[in-house]
Amino acid sequence: MLDSKTPMAETDYFNLVMEVVARIPPGRVTTYGLIARHLGRPRGARTVGWALNGGSADGAPCHRVVNRLGELSGRMSFGNQFVMEDLLRSEGVSFCENGTIRMDLHLWDPSAGGP
DNA sequence: AACGTGACTGCCC
């Protein structure tokens, strides 16, 4: 589907990550490790974070990407994690009292291909 | 080619 018009190279890990992140349905979240595993790098979780940091793509709502704890790790790049939290809440995501996302309710797997 | 760095994860306590 997107492969027919998406001229991305293997070296463009950045573009590849963006594709997966862009496929995350609203009200859902995923983890770096899940994405990395879907890309074929089960140990490349850090590389996924690097990709999002490398370029702020509007087509890739990085605010839907969190660490395995359901916590918004990109606070340093976003500026304020509260912005992401409120944004996710607007999509219908529930948060714990400690400010982390309820992964058990909103965790989405890229391999699932959809909601 | 090597070292250092970073939006991570897994294992251990």
Added chain:
DNA sequence: CGGGCAGCCACGT
């Protein structure tokens, strides 16, 4: 999921 240590991937210098 409280904190600490090591491993992995890709990039910049």
